[in-house]
Amino acid sequence: MSAPTLRDVARHAGVSVRTVSNVVNNYAVVAATTRARVQASIDLLGYRPNLLARHLKQGRSRIIGLVVPELDVPYFAELARLIIARARARGYTVLIDQTDGDARRERELITEHAYALSFDGVIVSPLALTADDLRERRSGLPLLLLGEKLFGGGADHVAIDNVGAAREATAHLLAAGRRRIAAIGVQPGAVTGTAALRVQGYRLALAEAGVEPDESLLVPAARYHRANGAAAMAGLLDRPDPPDAVFCFNDLLALGALRVALTRGLRVPQDLAVVGFDDIEDGRYSTPTLTTVAPDKELLARHAVEQLLGRIEDGDTGDPLELRTPYRLIVRESAPRGSRRVGHP
Secondary structure (H helix, E strand, O other): OOOOOOHHHHHHOOOOHHHHHHHHOOOOOOOOOHHHHHHHHHHOOOOOHHHHHHHHHHOOOOOOEEEEEEOHHHHHHHHHHHHHHHHHOOOOOOEEEEEEEEEEEOOOHHHHHHHHHHHOOOEEEEOOOOOHHHHHOOOOOOHHHHHHHHOOOOOOEEEEOHHHHHHHHHHHHHHHHOOOOOEEEOOOOOOHHHHHOOOOOHHHHHHHHOOOOOOOHHHEEOOOOHHHHHHHHHHHOOOOOOEEEEEEHHHHHHHHHHHHHHHOOOOOOOEEEEEEEEEOHHHHHHHOEEEEEEEHHHHHHHHHHHHHHHHHHHHOOOOOOOOOOOOOEEOOOOOOOOOOOOOOO
Protein backbone atom coordinates (compact mmCIF):
# COMPACT_ATOMS: atom_id res chain seq x y z
CA MET A 1 0.00 0.00 0.00
CA SER A 2 1.46 3.34 -1.06
CA ALA A 3 1.93 6.18 1.38
CA PRO A 4 -0.83 8.83 1.43
CA THR A 5 -0.15 11.99 -0.55
CA LEU A 6 -1.20 15.62 -0.23
CA ARG A 7 -3.89 14.92 -2.81
CA ASP A 8 -5.27 12.05 -0.70
CA VAL A 9 -5.48 14.30 2.34
CA ALA A 10 -7.15 17.07 0.32
CA ARG A 11 -9.76 14.66 -1.05
CA HIS A 12 -10.51 13.26 2.41
CA ALA A 13 -10.82 16.72 4.01
CA GLY A 14 -12.72 18.21 1.08
CA VAL A 15 -10.23 21.02 0.50
CA SER A 16 -7.68 21.95 -2.14
CA VAL A 17 -4.13 20.58 -2.28
CA ARG A 18 -2.90 24.15 -1.69
CA THR A 19 -4.88 24.32 1.58
CA VAL A 20 -3.34 21.06 2.79
CA SER A 21 0.12 22.38 1.88
CA ASN A 22 -0.57 25.57 3.84
CA VAL A 23 -1.51 23.50 6.90
CA VAL A 24 1.55 21.24 6.60
CA ASN A 25 3.82 24.28 6.33
CA ASN A 26 1.99 26.02 9.21
CA TYR A 27 1.03 29.07 7.16
CA ALA A 28 -1.40 31.41 8.95
CA VAL A 29 -3.75 31.88 5.97
CA VAL A 30 -5.92 28.86 6.87
CA ALA A 31 -9.05 29.28 9.03
CA ALA A 32 -8.97 27.47 12.36
CA THR A 33 -11.91 25.17 11.54
CA THR A 34 -10.41 24.23 8.18
CA ARG A 35 -7.01 23.66 9.76
CA ALA A 36 -8.54 21.32 12.34
CA ARG A 37 -10.35 19.34 9.64
CA VAL A 38 -7.21 18.99 7.54
CA GLN A 39 -5.14 17.98 10.57
CA ALA A 40 -7.71 15.32 11.46
CA SER A 41 -7.40 13.89 7.93
CA ILE A 42 -3.61 13.96 8.17
CA ASP A 43 -3.73 12.05 11.43
CA LEU A 44 -6.29 9.54 10.21
CA LEU A 45 -4.51 8.77 6.93
CA GLY A 46 -1.03 8.82 8.50
CA TYR A 47 0.33 11.36 6.03
CA ARG A 48 3.98 12.35 6.50
CA PRO A 49 5.49 15.25 4.57
CA ASN A 50 8.47 14.57 2.30
CA LEU A 51 11.04 16.63 4.18
CA LEU A 52 13.81 15.91 1.67
CA ALA A 53 11.69 17.22 -1.20
CA ARG A 54 10.81 20.28 0.85
CA HIS A 55 14.43 21.00 1.69
CA LEU A 56 15.57 20.46 -1.90
CA LYS A 57 12.92 22.92 -3.06
CA GLN A 58 14.50 25.40 -0.65
CA GLY A 59 17.92 24.62 -2.16
CA ARG A 60 19.18 22.36 0.63
CA SER A 61 18.89 18.71 1.62
CA ARG A 62 19.82 19.32 5.29
CA ILE A 63 22.11 16.31 4.92
CA ILE A 64 25.87 16.45 5.41
CA GLY A 65 28.37 13.72 4.60
CA LEU A 66 31.02 12.40 6.96
CA VAL A 67 33.88 10.55 5.28
CA VAL A 68 36.34 8.57 7.42
CA PRO A 69 39.03 5.99 6.60
CA GLU A 70 37.75 3.17 8.85
CA LEU A 71 34.55 3.02 10.85
CA ASP A 72 35.74 0.08 12.96
CA VAL A 73 38.59 2.19 14.37
CA PRO A 74 37.17 3.38 17.71
CA TYR A 75 38.48 6.93 17.38
CA PHE A 76 36.47 7.50 14.21
CA ALA A 77 33.40 5.79 15.65
CA GLU A 78 33.51 7.97 18.76
CA LEU A 79 34.07 11.11 16.70
CA ALA A 80 31.23 10.20 14.33
CA ARG A 81 28.82 9.85 17.24
CA LEU A 82 29.70 13.35 18.46
CA ILE A 83 29.41 14.87 14.98
CA ILE A 84 26.01 13.23 14.44
CA ALA A 85 24.72 14.54 17.77
CA ARG A 86 25.92 18.06 17.02
CA ALA A 87 24.45 18.06 13.52
CA ARG A 88 21.14 16.63 14.73
CA ALA A 89 20.85 19.46 17.24
CA ARG A 90 21.05 21.84 14.27
CA GLY A 91 18.43 19.94 12.29
CA TYR A 92 20.80 18.08 9.96
CA THR A 93 21.20 14.40 9.16
CA VAL A 94 24.67 12.86 8.77
CA LEU A 95 25.41 10.09 6.27
CA ILE A 96 28.72 8.27 6.71
CA ASP A 97 31.02 6.82 4.07
CA GLN A 98 34.23 4.82 4.52
CA THR A 99 37.24 5.09 2.21
CA ASP A 100 39.67 2.53 3.73
CA GLY A 101 42.29 5.20 3.06
CA ASP A 102 41.94 4.60 -0.70
CA ALA A 103 43.15 7.67 -2.59
CA ARG A 104 40.81 7.14 -5.55
CA ARG A 105 37.76 6.90 -3.30
CA GLU A 106 38.76 10.01 -1.36
CA ARG A 107 39.15 11.95 -4.60
CA GLU A 108 35.75 10.78 -5.85
CA LEU A 109 34.02 11.97 -2.71
CA ILE A 110 35.33 15.52 -2.92
CA THR A 111 35.59 16.06 -6.68
CA GLU A 112 32.56 14.37 -8.24
CA HIS A 113 29.60 16.65 -8.90
CA ALA A 114 27.12 13.80 -8.36
CA TYR A 115 28.12 13.58 -4.72
CA ALA A 116 27.46 17.28 -4.25
CA LEU A 117 23.87 16.90 -5.47
CA SER A 118 22.90 14.89 -2.37
CA PHE A 119 24.67 16.84 0.37
CA ASP A 120 24.84 20.38 1.65
CA GLY A 121 28.45 19.86 2.75
CA VAL A 122 31.01 17.20 3.63
CA ILE A 123 33.39 16.61 6.55
CA VAL A 124 36.35 14.45 5.49
CA SER A 125 39.13 12.81 7.48
CA PRO A 126 41.61 12.19 4.65
CA LEU A 127 44.63 9.92 4.39
CA ALA A 128 45.63 10.35 0.78
CA LEU A 129 44.25 13.66 -0.56
CA THR A 130 46.66 16.13 -2.14
CA ALA A 131 46.60 19.82 -3.05
CA ASP A 132 45.98 18.82 -6.67
CA ASP A 133 42.88 16.88 -5.62
CA LEU A 134 41.44 19.98 -4.00
CA ARG A 135 42.20 22.11 -7.04
CA GLU A 136 40.38 19.61 -9.26
CA ARG A 137 37.11 19.89 -7.35
CA ARG A 138 34.26 20.54 -9.79
CA SER A 139 31.65 21.68 -7.31
CA GLY A 140 31.32 24.41 -4.76
CA LEU A 141 30.27 21.89 -2.12
CA PRO A 142 31.40 23.17 1.31
CA LEU A 143 34.23 20.95 2.54
CA LEU A 144 35.90 20.65 5.92
CA LEU A 145 38.96 18.50 6.62
CA LEU A 146 39.61 16.70 9.91
CA GLY A 147 42.95 15.54 11.21
CA GLU A 148 46.36 16.76 10.25
CA LYS A 149 46.40 18.67 7.00
CA LEU A 150 48.47 17.07 4.28
CA PHE A 151 48.44 20.11 1.98
CA GLY A 152 47.95 23.85 2.02
CA GLY A 153 44.71 25.78 1.60
CA GLY A 154 41.58 24.90 -0.32
CA ALA A 155 39.28 23.92 2.57
CA ASP A 156 38.55 24.61 6.21
CA HIS A 157 40.56 22.43 8.56
CA VAL A 158 40.16 21.31 12.19
CA ALA A 159 42.96 19.48 14.05
CA ILE A 160 45.07 19.37 17.20
CA ASP A 161 48.73 20.30 17.59
CA ASN A 162 50.26 16.90 16.84
CA VAL A 163 53.83 18.10 17.32
CA GLY A 164 53.05 19.51 20.75
CA ALA A 165 51.05 16.45 21.79
CA ALA A 166 53.78 13.98 20.78
CA ARG A 167 56.40 16.13 22.46
CA GLU A 168 54.43 16.11 25.72
CA ALA A 169 53.86 12.35 25.59
CA THR A 170 57.56 11.66 25.02
CA ALA A 171 58.61 14.20 27.66
CA HIS A 172 56.37 12.41 30.15
CA LEU A 173 58.31 9.19 29.57
CA LEU A 174 61.65 10.99 29.76
CA ALA A 175 60.65 12.58 33.07
CA ALA A 176 60.22 9.06 34.47
CA GLY A 177 63.83 8.24 33.60
CA ARG A 178 63.11 6.28 30.42
CA ARG A 179 65.82 6.67 27.80
CA ARG A 180 65.25 3.95 25.20
CA ILE A 181 61.87 5.17 24.01
CA ALA A 182 60.49 3.48 20.90
CA ALA A 183 57.92 5.12 18.62
CA ILE A 184 55.41 2.86 16.85
CA GLY A 185 53.43 4.17 13.90
CA VAL A 186 56.08 5.80 11.72
CA GLN A 187 55.21 6.19 8.03
CA PRO A 188 58.51 5.83 6.12
CA GLY A 189 59.09 8.56 3.56
CA ALA A 190 56.28 10.78 4.84
CA VAL A 191 57.32 14.38 5.42
CA THR A 192 53.82 15.71 6.14
CA GLY A 193 50.75 14.33 7.85
CA THR A 194 49.94 13.03 11.30
CA ALA A 195 52.72 10.43 11.58
CA ALA A 196 55.43 12.82 10.43
CA LEU A 197 54.32 15.48 12.91
CA ARG A 198 54.25 12.99 15.79
CA VAL A 199 57.78 11.88 14.91
CA GLN A 200 58.77 15.54 14.92
CA GLY A 201 57.36 16.02 18.42
CA TYR A 202 59.05 12.81 19.61
CA ARG A 203 62.43 13.97 18.30
CA LEU A 204 61.98 17.42 19.79
CA ALA A 205 61.40 16.00 23.29
CA LEU A 206 64.48 13.77 23.02
CA ALA A 207 66.62 16.69 21.86
CA GLU A 208 65.42 18.88 24.73
CA ALA A 209 66.36 16.12 27.19
CA GLY A 210 69.78 15.65 25.60
CA VAL A 211 68.96 12.09 24.52
CA GLU A 212 70.48 10.90 21.24
CA PRO A 213 67.71 9.25 19.17
CA ASP A 214 68.17 5.62 18.16
CA GLU A 215 66.74 5.43 14.66
CA SER A 216 66.15 1.70 15.02
CA LEU A 217 63.54 2.46 17.69
CA LEU A 218 61.33 4.27 15.16
CA VAL A 219 59.08 1.44 14.01
CA PRO A 220 56.74 1.68 11.01
CA ALA A 221 53.13 0.51 10.98
CA ALA A 222 51.25 0.03 7.72
CA ARG A 223 47.91 0.36 9.53
CA TYR A 224 47.08 1.66 12.99
CA HIS A 225 45.46 -1.55 14.24
CA ARG A 226 46.08 -3.74 17.29
CA ALA A 227 47.81 -6.41 15.20
CA ASN A 228 50.29 -3.87 13.83
CA GLY A 229 51.13 -2.69 17.34
CA ALA A 230 51.56 -6.27 18.49
CA ALA A 231 53.89 -7.13 15.60
CA ALA A 232 55.95 -3.99 16.15
CA MET A 233 56.29 -4.70 19.88
CA ALA A 234 57.31 -8.31 19.25
CA GLY A 235 60.09 -7.11 16.96
CA LEU A 236 61.32 -4.64 19.55
CA LEU A 237 61.35 -7.25 22.31
CA ASP A 238 63.28 -9.70 20.14
CA ARG A 239 66.20 -7.27 20.07
CA PRO A 240 69.16 -7.70 22.43
CA ASP A 241 68.60 -4.09 23.61
CA PRO A 242 64.80 -3.67 23.87
CA PRO A 243 63.22 -0.34 24.77
CA ASP A 244 62.19 0.67 28.27
CA ALA A 245 59.22 2.68 26.97
CA VAL A 246 57.09 2.95 23.86
CA PHE A 247 55.07 5.85 22.46
CA CYS A 248 52.40 4.56 20.07
CA PHE A 249 50.78 6.87 17.53
CA ASN A 250 47.29 5.66 18.40
CA ASP A 251 45.65 3.67 21.18
CA LEU A 252 45.03 0.57 19.06
CA LEU A 253 48.75 0.25 18.39
CA ALA A 254 49.36 0.72 22.11
CA LEU A 255 46.84 -1.96 23.09
CA GLY A 256 48.48 -4.43 20.71
CA ALA A 257 51.92 -3.55 22.08
CA LEU A 258 50.68 -3.85 25.65
CA ARG A 259 49.30 -7.33 25.03
CA VAL A 260 52.60 -8.62 23.64
CA ALA A 261 54.61 -7.08 26.47
CA LEU A 262 52.44 -8.78 29.07
CA THR A 263 52.50 -12.16 27.33
CA ARG A 264 56.31 -11.94 27.21
CA GLY A 265 56.37 -11.59 30.99
CA LEU A 266 57.20 -7.89 31.21
CA ARG A 267 55.74 -5.80 33.98
CA VAL A 268 54.02 -2.62 32.83
CA PRO A 269 55.02 0.00 33.79
CA GLN A 270 57.97 -1.29 35.86
CA ASP A 271 59.81 -2.90 32.92
CA LEU A 272 58.11 -1.09 30.05
CA ALA A 273 56.03 2.11 30.05
CA VAL A 274 53.41 2.50 27.31
CA VAL A 275 51.71 5.68 26.04
CA GLY A 276 49.05 5.83 23.34
CA PHE A 277 47.16 8.52 21.48
CA ASP A 278 43.38 9.24 21.04
CA ASP A 279 41.89 8.29 24.45
CA ILE A 280 39.50 5.68 23.09
CA GLU A 281 37.19 3.98 25.57
CA ASP A 282 39.05 0.64 25.37
CA GLY A 283 42.13 2.21 26.96
CA ARG A 284 40.20 3.16 30.07
CA TYR A 285 39.38 -0.50 30.71
CA SER A 286 42.57 -2.27 29.61
CA THR A 287 44.86 -3.98 32.14
CA PRO A 288 46.76 -1.87 32.97
CA THR A 289 44.77 1.19 31.95
CA LEU A 290 46.41 3.19 29.17
CA THR A 291 48.17 6.52 29.49
CA THR A 292 47.24 8.48 26.38
CA VAL A 293 47.01 11.82 24.61
CA ALA A 294 43.34 12.86 24.63
CA PRO A 295 42.17 15.22 21.89
CA ASP A 296 39.08 17.19 22.87
CA LYS A 297 36.85 15.19 20.53
CA GLU A 298 33.68 16.95 21.64
CA LEU A 299 35.10 20.37 20.82
CA LEU A 300 36.58 19.05 17.58
CA ALA A 301 33.12 17.81 16.53
CA ARG A 302 31.52 21.13 17.50
CA HIS A 303 34.10 23.16 15.58
CA ALA A 304 33.72 20.94 12.52
CA VAL A 305 29.92 21.01 12.39
CA GLU A 306 29.51 24.70 13.23
CA GLN A 307 32.15 25.80 10.74
CA LEU A 308 30.67 23.66 7.96
CA LEU A 309 27.11 24.82 8.68
CA GLY A 310 28.32 28.39 8.70
CA ARG A 311 29.56 27.91 5.14
CA ILE A 312 26.30 26.22 4.15
CA GLU A 313 23.78 28.57 5.74
CA ASP A 314 25.58 31.88 5.37
CA GLY A 315 26.96 31.19 1.91
CA ASP A 316 30.39 32.12 3.27
CA THR A 317 33.04 31.74 0.57
CA GLY A 318 35.86 33.47 2.43
CA ASP A 319 39.38 32.16 2.90
CA PRO A 320 39.75 28.71 4.49
CA LEU A 321 40.08 28.69 8.28
CA GLU A 322 42.51 26.74 10.44
CA LEU A 323 40.90 25.72 13.75
CA ARG A 324 42.96 24.11 16.53
CA THR A 325 41.35 22.11 19.32
CA PRO A 326 43.09 21.38 22.64
CA TYR A 327 44.42 18.09 23.95
CA ARG A 328 45.66 16.79 27.29
CA LEU A 329 47.84 13.94 28.47
CA ILE A 330 45.80 11.55 30.61
CA VAL A 331 48.13 9.66 32.95
CA ARG A 332 47.00 6.14 33.86
CA GLU A 333 48.60 2.87 34.97
CA SER A 334 50.65 2.03 31.86
CA ALA A 335 52.91 5.04 32.40
CA PRO A 336 52.21 6.80 35.71
CA ARG A 337 54.17 9.84 36.77
CA GLY A 338 57.56 8.99 38.25
CA SER A 339 57.35 5.33 37.12
CA ARG A 340 61.09 4.82 36.83
CA ARG A 341 62.29 1.55 35.42
CA VAL A 342 63.87 -0.84 37.93
CA GLY A 343 67.63 -0.27 37.86
CA HIS A 344 67.35 3.34 36.68
CA PRO A 345 68.29 6.23 38.98
